[in-house]
Amino acid sequence: xxxxxYTLLLASxxxxxxxxxxxxxxxxxxxxxxxxxxxxxxxxxxxxxxxxDTKNVSTLTTAWTYQVTNYGTPSFGNTLKATPxxxxxxxxxxxxxxxxxxxxxxxxxxxxxKSPPTPGFHIGHRGVAMWGDWLYFETPNxxxxxxxxxxxxxxxxxxxxxxxxxxxxxxSPLVIGNHIVTGVGGDSLDQPGYLQSRxxxxxxxxxxxxxxxxxxxxxxxxxxxxxxxxxxxxxxxxTGTYDPELNLLYWGTGxxxxxxxxxxxxxxxxxxxxIVALNPDTGKMAWYYQVSPHDTHDWDAIQTPVLFDGEFQxxxxxxxxxxxxxxxxxxxxxxxxxxxxxAPFIDLNWSLGLNxxxxxxxxxxxxxxxxxxxxxxxxNGATNWFAPTYSPETGIFYVTTSQNYSIFYLTGExxxxxxxxxxxxxxxxxSVQAIDYQTGKAQWTHDIGGxxxxxxxxxxxxxxxxxxxxxxxxxxxxDGRTLWHATMAGNQMNGAITYELDGKQYVVVGGGDTxxxxxxxxx
Amino acid sequence: MFKATLLAGISCSLIxxxxxxxxxQDKKPAPIISMTGAQAPDAAAxxxxxxxxxxxxxxxxxxxxxxxxxxxxxxxxxxxxxxxGSQIGAxxxxxxxxxxxxxxxxxxxxxxxxxxAFFKASTLAITNRFGYEIKxxxxxxxxxxxxxxxxxxxxxxxxxxTGDLSHIASKYEPVELQRRMLLPTPNMMDxxxxxxxxxxxxxxxxxxxxxxxxxxxxxxxADEFTVTINENGATTSFDRTxxxxxxxxxxxxxxxxxxxxxxxxxxxxxxxxxxxLK
Numbered sequence: 001x002x003x004x005x006y007t008l009l010l011a012s013x014x015x016x017x018x019x020x021x022x023x024x025x026x027x028x029x030x031x032x033x034x035x036x037x038x039x040x041x042x043x044x045x046x047x048x049x050x051x052x053d054t055k056n057v058s059t060l061t062t063a064w065t066y067q068v069t070n071y072g073t074p075s076f077g078n079t080l081k082a083t084p085x086x087x088x089x090x091x092x093x094x095x096x097x098x099x100x101x102x103x104x105x106x107x108x109x110x111x112x113x114k115s116p117p118t119p120g121f122h123i124g125h126r127g128v129a130m131w132g133d134w135l136y137f138e139t140p141n142x143x144x145x146x147x148x149x150x151x152x153x154x155x156x157x158x159x160x161x162x163x164x165x166x167x168x169x170x171x172s173p174l175v176i177g178n179h180i181v182t183g184v185g186g187d188s189l190d191q192p193g194y195l196q197s198r199x200x201x202x203x204x205x206x207x208x209x210x211x212x213x214x215x216x217x218x219x220x221x222x223x224x225x226x227x228x229x230x231x232x233x234x235x236x237x238x239t240g241t242y243d244p245e246l247n248l249l250y251w252g253t254g255x256x257x258x259x260x261x262x263x264x265x266x267x268x269x270x271x272x273x274x275i276v277a278l279n280p281d282t283g284k285m286a287w288y289y290q291v292s293p294h295d296t297h298d299w300d301a302i303q304t305p306v307l308f309d310g311e312f313q314x315x316x317x318x319x320x321x322x323x324x325x326x327x328x329x330x331x332x333x334x335x336x337x338x339x340x341x342x343a344p345f346i347d348l349n350w351s352l353g354l355n356x357x358x359x360x361x362x363x364x365x366x367x368x369x370x371x372x373x374x375x376x377x378x379x380n381g382a383t384n385w386f387a388p389t390y391s392p393e394t395g396i397f398y399v400t401t402s403q404n405y406s407i408f409y410l411t412g413e414x415x416x417x418x419x420x421x422x423x424x425x426x427x428x429x430x431s432v433q434a435i436d437y438q439t440g441k442a443q444w445t446h447d448i449g450g451x452x453x454x455x456x457x458x459x460x461x462x463x464x465x466x467x468x469x470x471x472x473x474x475x476x477x478x479d480g481r482t483l484w485h486a487t488m489a490g491n492q493m494n495g496a497i498t499y500e501l502d503g504k505q506y507v508v509v510g511g512g513d514t515x516x517x518x519x520x521x522x523x
Numbered sequence: 524m525f526k527a528t529l530l531a532g533i534s535c536s537l538i539x540x541x542x543x544x545x546x547x548q549d550k551k552p553a554p555i556i557s558m559t560g561a562q563a564p565d566a567a568a569x570x571x572x573x574x575x576x577x578x579x580x581x582x583x584x585x586x587x588x589x590x591x592x593x594x595x596x597x598x599x600x601x602x603x604x605x606x607x608g609s610q611i612g613a614x615x616x617x618x619x620x621x622x623x624x625x626x627x628x629x630x631x632x633x634x635x636x637x638x639x640a641f642f643k644a645s646t647l648a649i650t651n652r653f654g655y656e657i658k659x660x661x662x663x664x665x666x667x668x669x670x671x672x673x674x675x676x677x678x679x680x681x682x683x684x685t686g687d688l689s690h691i692a693s694k695y696e697p698v699e700l701q702r703r704m705l706l707p708t709p710n711m712m713d714x715x716x717x718x719x720x721x722x723x724x725x726x727x728x729x730x731x732x733x734x735x736x737x738x739x740x741x742x743x744x745a746d747e748f749t750v751t752i753n754e755n756g757a758t759t760s761f762d763r764t765x766x767x768x769x770x771x772x773x774x775x776x777x778x779x780x781x782x783x784x785x786x787x788x789x790x791x792x793x794x795x796x797x798x799x800l801k
Contacts, residue, residue: 164604166650188650190598231598347783370659371791372701374782405782407702407790411655415589417597418649422657424702425711426782449746469746485748 034086034497036239037127037172038387043241043306045389046457047498051505052520053460057474057484063506063519064107067489071098072114079493080510081124083172083387083454086499091508092130092149093515096122096140096170101152104508105501107517113152115139120168121186124493126239126385127172129180131200136180138169144182144203158203160184165191172239176249176280179206183236183251187298188418190257193234193272197283207283211236211253211271219270228265233257234272238302238385242280243318246335249280250307250320254300260368260421261296261410268293273301275322275330277337287337291324293359296367297350297408297423298379299326305334306390306397312340312438321437323388323399325381326350328360329440343440345433346382346403350375368408368421378406379423380451387454387495389463394477396443397435398463402451404428432465434480444480448473454495456507464507466492472509472516489514563647564640572641575634579627588645593624597649602642608635611642653712660697661795663788668796671789678793681777684800692798701794705785706778724774728752733766742771 038045052060068080082094090110091102097118101110120140128147129136134155135147142161147154160182161167166189174181179197193211198204211234213219215226223229233256240251256265256272271285273292278285291301306321312331320334327348331341342358351360366375380402388399406423410416430451434443446465453466462483463475470491474484490512498507504523509516577586583593596602605611612635618626630638648654672678682688695703702710709720728742730750738761740754750769751760763769773779785793 162600162604165600166603188652189603189646227595349783365787369787371662372657372660372698373787374705374785374790376783405705407705409657409698411657414585414587415595417589417595419652419655422652422655424698426702426706426708427779428711447747467746469744469748471746471748473747482747 033088033499034084035130036085037083037129037174038239038241038304039497041176041242041244042308043304043387043390044308044392044457045387045455045495046391046459048459049498049500049505050458050460051500051523052458052462052474052498052507054462054476054483056520057460057462059521060474060484060486060507060518061521062486063504063517065489065514065516066100066102066107066109067514068093068095068098068100069513070112070114071095072117078513079124079490080513080515081170081493082127082510083495084497084508084510084515085128085130086497086508087130087149089501090149091515092128092135093510094125094127094137094172096125098125099128099135099137099147099152101149102515104499104506104517107515111152113137113147113154115143115145118143118163120163123168123170123185125170126494129173129175131175131178131180134200136173136175136182136200138171138173138182140168140170142167142169142184144173144180144198146200146203156203158198160196160198161186165189167191169237171237174239174242174249175200176242179280181240181249181280183238183240185235185237185254187233187235187255187257187259190231190233190417192230192232193236193254195236195251195278195283197280209276209278209283209285213270222268222270224264224266231257232265232269232272233259234269234274235300236302237300238304241305241307241320243307243334246318247279247281248277248286248334250305250334251276251278252300252302252305252322252324254302255292255295255298258416258418258420259296259298260408260419260423261416262294262367264416266294269295273299273326275301275305275320275332275337277334289330289332289337289339289357290359291322291328291330292326292362294362295326296362297326297375298419299324299377299381301325302385303383304387306388307334308390308392310392310395310437319437321390321397323383323397323401323435325377325383326360327377327382329397329399329435329437330358331437331440341437341440343435345399345401345435345440345442346377348376348382368410368423370410372407372409372424374405375408375423376405377402378404378425378428379408380404380406380425380428384451386452386493389455389457389495390437391457391463391477393459393461394434394457395437396477397437398455398457398477399433399435400430400448400451400453400455400465401433401445402428402430404451430468432463432475432480434463434477446473446475446480446482453492456496456498458498464496464498464509466496466509466511470511472496472511472518486516486518488512488516564643568637568640569644571634572637572639572644575638576641580638583624588642596642597646603646605639605642608632608639611635611639657698660701660791661798663791663793663795665792665795665799668789668792668794671793672796676781676785676789676793677777688797688800690800692801697794697798700797701790704793704797705782705790707775726774727772729770730761731768731770732761733764745769745771 118141167186235254339358448467450468488511496509585591743751
């Protein structure tokens with residue numbers, strides 16, 4: 001009886017100590033939690049924790065597992081694509097229409113929020129954001145829902161896009177001060193992309209940044225006419241990063257529309273397939289860098305713009321790096337967008353080389369055609385949305401990559417609309433690649449069979465990855481050797497997280513529909 | 524011929540690996556279209572709507588409603604948000620005289636609902652890219668293709684136009700033939716969408732354990748840690764312990780090697796040649 005009372009006391013203490021002070025978000029990286037999609041603002045997905053290291057990782061064992069159930073409308077694969085948050089001993093994990101709170105010490109479910117069945121593409125869900133006592137969740141039909149982190153009860157719900165126009169929503173919002181920054185997805189009906197910032201208390205709109213400029217604005221010259229520009233796509237479906245010192249928000253934008261038909265939108269099509277730097281208080285753009293001018297292959301440039309400081313050609317710099325879906329690795333100076341490096345990380349065949357700004361020059365002969373164009377990479381890309389990681393200890397950028405090919409076709413008659421074409425996938429090999437950011441050259445690659453999982457690096461000298469045979473792997477960050485592996489309930493698609501609780505370091509990763517938590521035996 | 528690369532083995536099982544990644548191997552995935560929430564409208568209503576639309580609206584909006592002198596209706600938020608005339612009804616009946624659109628005041632509720640169904644079907648034809656028809660592939664020169672087949676493409680070192688490839692063009696549509704010609708594996712999206720597909724050619728595997736014990740058979744699965752072999756009907760998984768050697772004969776290795784080499788013109792020419800093998 002006494003024990004029961006004690007357990008209840010502990011449980012209630014856990015339930016009432018969940019607040020996340022947003023001002024603390026700028027002082028993260030202590031390893032005690034995982035309070036944002038990327039763990040901190042930088043997008044490095046690197047933890048300073050080193051209880052688990054290269055020497056003892058072979059003794060890592062399962063601490064607990066938690067299988068999500070009762071999630072209603074099937075998701076595209078019923079797989080956990082979300083990166084969990086872990087704040088004050090509680091994990092928050094999502095699937096489309098669903099949020100679960102789970103005790104981070106033992107995997108017990110604390111509550112389950114389920115929205116009514118929604119329209120909208122249920123392709124996956126990437127996670128929630130947290131501000132104070134509140135969680136922010138994008139539903140497939142693009143409502144931003146505020147939930148009480150203590151019990152999962154809905155506080156308010158605000159529409160951020162319209163599914164009738166084929167928008168759908170999957171991403172984990174980004175909290176900066178009193179801004180909840182939300183992005184949208186959906187490129188099957190030539191709608192414009194945008195980012196919004198909303199008030200955390202009320203959900204009221206604070207600002208909206210549109211991917212396409214308005215007529216007469218800078219960038220409008222990169223479109224042939226108002227019709228193509230106002231239907232130009234450029235979705236914003238993966239969480240960006242933030243530099244508190246520069247007060248700049250960094251975001252990658254998606255491909256232009258119609259997706260595969262470029263003839264009706266001659267020009268660079270700004271600001272699609274770009275990395276943009278915005279002021280998070282106003283939504284005004286400070287600079288941009290377009291990684292795929294005039295894309296016709298569905299190569300969204302939404303991959304995490306990773307922020308780190310380091311030397312470049314002997315000079316200390318504030319850097320931003322992106323391994324982009326088009327197969328090129330880019331390094332920029334994040335203070336002003338100055339281009340520093342472009343290097344391919346797979347064998348690709350669609351570009352004529354680089355221009356003076358380091359941008360790939362698309363080969364017109366490799367645009368989709370009626371009779372088919374063989375292109376590397378496929379529309380799935382040389383990488384995709386899976387989170388990369390950067391380790392300050394090794395100075396290496398790690399990313400899940402794929403050497404693949406597709407035959408790209410143009411389809412349809414009359415005015416091109418929507419995808420206006422399709423590609424026939426040929427191959428899908430995959431590997432983890434360790435890229436030296438100063439040269440763009442691979443230090444090592446590790447075959448994982450197929451492309452699919454996000455990465456995590458730790459100060460223990462490890463990179464956590466997933467292969468396509470349901471294994472989670474711990475690799476030596478220096479040479480890519482496998483030091484430990486375990487079999488999960490399904491393939492990993494999200495990124496693993498790590499945190500310390502009661503002196504014990506946990507690594508938590510989703511495999512299929514199950515969260516797997518690992519820790520050292522005896523800790 | 525045995526080729527000892529892990530990559531080769533994985534590329535054979537890749538279709539299923541990827542299917543497992545996207546879907547769950549124990550649950551057949553639902554077709555993508557049903558996940559968008561969009562329902563196909565009644566075909567008869569669509570046909571009636573088309574017959575109303577073409578003479579009444581097509582002159583300005585184009586016969587396909589994608590715009591002419593009047594706006595593209597399939598990019599109109601009003602049309603996209605319409606349900607059985609809820610949005611478009613008032614506009615059709617009152618017209619937009621300030622923009623030169625006449626009023627169709629006599630249009631009945633039923634006719635407007637039929638127009639709505641026509642717009643919905645036209646929109647779905649855009650949004651459902653897996654329904655897009657790929658055609659117009661036969662642009663190549665069959666003579667050049669035959670030369671490539673027997674020469675630089677090295678196709679003839681494994682295949683014969685009168686042997687395994689005789690009547691190949693009767694078996695596959697051009698789009699499928701072009702893909703299988705490059706890589707004879709099931710279409711990834713077809714696998715994912717649960718369609719019936721021809722399985723890839725089996726790979727032979729030979730495992731030599733550290734003590735010298737040998738197991739040979741058909742490769743079922745290979746990854747970094749295990750190899751699963753069907754040996755005379757019995758399926759066994761082996762750990763890839765240090766010192767064990769796995770040799771996988773990848774039957775499509777020559778196709779994989781072709782992908783970085785073949786030019787689009789050679790691809791079209793070779794397809795044109797294979798199309799003569801009816």
